[in-house]
Amino acid sequence: MKPVLVLLVSTAWTFTGAQYYYQGLMDYLENRLLAIEDRMQFWHGQLHRYHTELQDFKKVTAQAMDGLKNGHSMLFKDLEGARLRVDRVEREMDYVETQTSPRACANKADKVLEQGAWGLEQSRGAGEEEEDWEELxxxxxxxxxxxxxxxxxxxxxxxxxxxxxxxxxxxxxxxxxxxxxxxxxxxxxxxxxxxxxxxxxxxxxxxxxxxxxxxxxxxxxxxxxxxxxxxxxxxxxxxxxxxxxxxxxxxxxxxxxxxxxxxxxxxxxxxxxxxxxxxxxxxxxxxxxxxxxxxxxxxxxxxxxxxxxxxxxxxxxxxxxxxxxxxxxxxxxxxxxxxxxxxxxxxxxxxxxxxxxxxxxxxxxxxxxxxxxxxxxxxxxxxxxxxxxxxxxxxxxxxxxx
Structure with a gap:
């Protein structure tokens, strides 16, 4: 009878120890899972913040690009207007020049040249021609x-x-x-x-x-x-x-x-x-x-x-x-x-x-x-x-x- 009692007590003690051991292991695993969940929630929050910042950055970039595009269009229009004005001024200068002599200036030698004073068909004397040429x-x-x-x-x-x-x-x-x-x-x-x-x-x-x-x-x-x-x-x-x-x-x-x-x-x-x-x-x-x-x-x-x-x-x-x-x-x-x-x-x-x-x-x-x-x-x-x-x-x- 006594050995049976000792066996029962030993078995009960072993069962109780195993129960405490598994309970501790479960508590440890549960704590680790909670820690992992907390870390995942932190990462999720960080990801959400990064996503929000990225969206804001894209919005700001898009606004800046729109501004640059508008500025480029305005600059191109200004340059085109300047080109048209330059072309208009050149046409006006050409028109004014067509109304005047092609000479840059008019002096005695120019008039002699324009009248063909040096031409061989002229009727002027050789002495006067030579004098004019020496002066020139x-x-x-x-x-x-x-x-x-x-x-x-x-x-x-x-x-x-x-x-x-x-x-x-x-x-x-x-x-x-x-x-x-x-x-x-x-x-x-x-x-x-x-x-x-x-x-x-x-x-x-x-x-x-x-x-x-x-x-x-x-x-x-x-x-x-x-x-x-x-x-x-x-x-x-x-x-x-x-x-x-x-x-x-x-x-x-x-x-x-x-x-x-x-x-x-x-x-x-x-x-x-x-x-x-x-x-x-x-x-x-x-x-x-x-x-x-x-x-x-x-x-x-x-x-x-x-x-x-x-x-x-x-x-x-x-x-x-x-x-x-x-x-x-x-x-x-x-x-x-x-x-x-x-x-x-x-x-x-x-x-x-x-x-x-x-x-x-x-x-x-x-x-x-x-x-x-x-x-x-x-x-x-x-x-x-x-x-x-x-x-x-x-x-x-x-x-x-x-």
Whole structure:
């Protein structure tokens, strides 16, 4: 009986211990679950807060984007309005210029030129003609001017190819048109008004040259046409053609070995002849690897090279160049065709300092200049821009170091 009692007591004690153990385990698990639920509720609250903040941020961002969009629209409208106003002003300026003379100024020499005083058909005596010419020559021989700005722009007409050249001889009123980038024909008009009023090139005198001119670097100076002759397998030549007799007066070999373009944006022009108050100039590049434009002073009578300079003006992105009073102005642009601008100036007499060099911008028109020719008598530039013939009237000032 006693062993049975001991067994019962032992069994009861074991059962009671197991009950306490499992109860403790259940309490522990229940506490852990409650802690996990609390943590999940905390995470849920945090997630809700983050979601709310994200929604607020998206709302603020959307409002800011709407504001930027409205601002962009208003700015675009303002720019469009400004463009329309600029176009209107340019049209009004063109209209005003059509009511006035194409001259930049009128003086005694201008009147002599306009009346054809230097023409061969005139009835005046040779002595009086020579006297007037000596007076004109003395007036421009001491050239001490630099360009200070572009006074006005006149779009004369549109005729011919996108690329070409037109110019006027400072010693006469005749205008010469070179259509395209090469050819053996030149169109001569009696005056700028005649060219402006003519339909196309009809009504002109057609001059047929003995050889093709190449590029857009020709020049007309004192009754002679100077042009570049470039043939395959032959050296480049400068040709002097007498417009009166219709014959070649002289030729000279080009002072380089290669046919490198002088302007990167006009590869057809291997050399550019320019005439100004001081005579005849030649702009060229010695080779394809030469980064800068070179300048040579030529004797217009013999075509001899008198002196050579490195202008230090790069050929890269160069569009055209012209010479005024012995100062080279190189016009630059980009291949995407933006506004043309003078970025490099070189004076052969070192009389133009960097602070004096003008920052010239040409009004944006149609494309890029194929040529710009300076007329020292009128102080005007004759430009060819995508087939449009344009006159730029210049304002001048004295060089500071004179």
């Amino acid at each position: 020559h003395s007036r421009v021989s001491d050239c001490i001017e630099i360009i200070s700005g572009i006074r006005s722009v006149k779009i004369l007409k549109r005729v011919g190819s996108p690329k070409g050249m037109w110019t006027r001889d400072p010693r006469s009123s005749k205008v010469y048109v070179f259509n395209g980038t090469t050819g053996d024909k030149v169109y001569q008009f009696n005056s700028v008004p005649d060219f402006s009023s003519s339909p196309g090139v009809s009504g002109s005198r057609q001059i047929k040259l003995p050889s093709d001119w190449s590029g857009l670097g020709s020049a007309v100076y004192n009754g002679y046409l100077y042009y570049i002759k470039q043939e395959a397998g032959m050296e480049v030549q400068v040709v002097k053609y007498d417009l009166l007799s219709g014959s070649v007066s002289d030729t000279a070999m080009f002072p380089v070995d290669s046919h490198a373009a002088v302007y990167n944006l006009n590869p057809e022009t291997v050399a550019d002849l320019a005439a100004d108050d001081e005579g005849l100039w030649l702009l060229y590049a010695t080779s394809d690897s030469e980064p800068n434009i070179n300048l040579a002073k030529m004797d217009p009578a013999t075509l001899d090279i008198e002196q050579i300079w490195d202008t230090r003006c790069p050929r890269e992105n160069a569009e055209v160049a012209f010479v005024v009073c012995g100062t080279v102005y190189v016009v630059y642009n980009t291949r995407l065709t933006s506004r043309s601008r003078v970025e490099c100036v070189f004076d052969v007499n070192d009389m133009v300092i960097s602070e004096e060099a003008p920052l010239l911008y040409f009004p944006r028109r149609y494309g890029a200049h194929a040529s710009l020719k300076y007329n020292p008598e009128e102080k005007q530039l004759y430009g060819w821009d995508d087939g449009y013939q344009i006159i730029y009237r210049l304002t001048m000032k004295r060089k500071l170091l004179v």
